[in-house]
Amino acid sequence: MKVQCVMCERIDILSDDLPLAKKLRNRLIHTYMCPVCHDRIEEKTNARLATGKFIFYKTSKLIDNEF
Numbered sequence: 001m002k003v004q005c006v007m008c009e010r011i012d013i014l015s016d017d018l019p020l021a022k023k024l025r026n027r028l029i030h031t032y033m034c035p036v037c038h039d040r041i042e043e044k045t046n047a048r049l050a051t052g053k054f055i056f057y058k059t060s061k062l063i064d065n066e067f
Contacts, residue, residue, distance in 0.1 A: 001025070005034040007041075 001014045001021045012034060014021045023030050033041075048054040 003032040005037055006031045007033060007037040010034050010036075 001016050001024070002011055003014055003021075003024060004011050012032075014024075014032075020032075024032055045054075
């Protein structure tokens with residue numbers, strides 16, 4: 001399955017058997033982000049979390065347990 005990153009528009013090929021490929025096929029609202037963009041956003045988010053000024057407005061039990 002060919003997928004395109006929503007951030008950098010890089011085209012990747014996913015195996016049709018992967019759960020991510022099935023999620024993208026069946027739920028059109030889900031989007032694909034390449035590992036490079038995902039890691040870049042994760043680094044920036046962790047940096048904002050370290051400042052103490054970053055606030056999660058939607059909380060879940062999983063997020064509350066981690067922090």
